[in-house]
Amino acid sequence: MTNKESLGSLFSPLYSIKKMKTILYIIQKEFKQIFRNKGMLPIIFVLPLLQLVILSNAATFEVKNIKFGYIDNDRTSTSRALIEKFNASTYFDVLTDFPSETLSSAAMLRGEVDVVLEIPRHFARDLQTEKHNNLGVTINAIDGAAAGVENVYITQIIQSYNKHIRIDLSQISDAQIQPVIIETIPLFWYNETLNYKTFMVPGILVLLVTMITLFLSGMNIVREKEIGTLEQINVTPIKKSQFIIGKLFPFWVIGMALLSIGLIIAKIIFDVPMVGSLLLMYVYTSIYILVVLGIGLFISNFTDTQQQAMFIAWFFVVIFILMSGLFTPIESMPEWAQLITEFNPIKYYVEVMRMVMLKGSGVMDILPQLIKTLVYAIVMNGLAVWSYKKTT
């Protein structure tokens, strides 16, 4: 056991083979334990994919089935034509004809209607004589986001109605002076139909890969603490690095497997376009999972029970998700919050997945994210290994 001996053995191939053997055995042992845990397998593989299927369908910003009520004080063919426009729209369910504003307000208070349109008396006549008129629109804005969307729909319908009514109402003598209408035709690049599933699927895939790998790695080493095996292992000559690599590698593999299954589902069920390189997605994900595993290990170093680890992991996941730009655009956050998102690995992953999948971005396009993630991985794992102590 002299210094000379250990130095010599450090460089001998035999030593590194032995080292590899130890890591391989730990990996093998981890996989055995994962696959023997009958309760855990469905949690790892089935639940996330269910989530992907359910959330991608459910988490959309489209507002449909808006409960629409109206007060028609005019009761002419012109006013009925306007209401008919709303009826024809797939977004609105035309529900009630309210005789008075008092009744409509009461209905909105009870949550029976989301939008009330009030058509003033002499609507048709005034439109003809004065060429303009006012409509009253009341929107239930308890859910601000939905109210904004509803407002846009209503404006669109009224505008299109407006355009036609002008032509209808104009006198024959005016026919020569056709109104010049400037129309904007929006073109949505990379997601032409503004399909929310196309937008959401890559994002939710990101969530699944992150959550599963973070929770599993965070709880894993704590579990050994709880059952007391860690103490036994700490009294062995095993190296920190061997143990950590052996313990975390299986979760890296699981993360990559989840990505693969998720991509297959995205293609088969949701038919999400995959414009970019699959290889690039895998390369980026392989680095990204290292970040997550580093965070997981870091958490488990500072906790004593799986429960504690779970709560801390949840805390970070919730913040990371809500500040990732997945559900709300980062551009609309206050400046300080935008600054925080710079430290959010999920943000970069969401960006990269959307860029590569939908836009076909190449390595050079995602280079900033790639470098930041790599630095993050090195820092997190460095911290985690440093804080992992074999003594207490």
Added chain:
Amino acid sequence: MGISVSHISKSYKTVKALQDISFDVKPNELFGLIGPDGAGKTTLFRILTTLLFPDEGTAKVAGFDVVADYKEIRKSVGYMPGKFSLYQDLTVEENLNFFATIFGTTIEENYDLIKDIYIQIEPFKDRRAGKLSGGMKQKLALSCALIHKPKVLFLDEPTTGVDPVSRKEFWEMLKRLQQKGITILVSTPYMDEAALCDRVALIQDGKILQIDTPEAIVKHYPKPIYNVRSTDMYQLITSLKAYEYNHSVYPFGEFVHYTDSRADFNPDDLRAYLESIDLFDTQIEKTEATIEDTFMELAK
């Protein structure tokens, strides 16, 4: 190549777990650490197995310092914690293989050392460790602690919660391991097991009360001990405790161990006292002191 501990102290915040502990374990000795729960046995084990740093003092295990040469110690000691801490979801063989691998060895290489023990659980080698009985779990844990041929073996309360037959078997295994040249430090709260050690240290509240061979410890008991027995044991104990000349009164199985404070004690005086308070059918006879008596006397 044994263990030498000198002036070790360790505190957890305000609790003094160990206070100035010193003792030596000779190579190839079976040394017992005897003391009640909370005496500091596990803390001492954790220091000697390099899991915990002492606040003061130094200790050497197999010739290596527990702080400076902790890496060497981890290669050359076997540790069996008090709580069963193997992988419950791995089989017997997988557990053993796991520990062999992380010690950089194989089961085959050191099979002769664990053979006697492992052979008893080998029929169940494909059974998960969690499904084993208490005695078998303990044999597996011992096999895992021995798989790398340690020079020193640390056993922290190995027989706590184990049935009497398995306990007896376990101590026979320890004796055989000792013959193979392994130094063994074992802790136990059971006083009857102390007699099976070469030497014992009696420990309480982080302090060592006495270190000697079990025979010498018993021999040095200062007073003659009497077994007192009656049909009404409860009445007997309360009466003895009320007796003005009593030195110690401890229930001990079916008897009460009684010592008197007078040098010229005559059992007839005691009998007379007991009869005076209507306890007639009493037996009083002289007996040998046990380690438990010594412990109780020292811990007074």
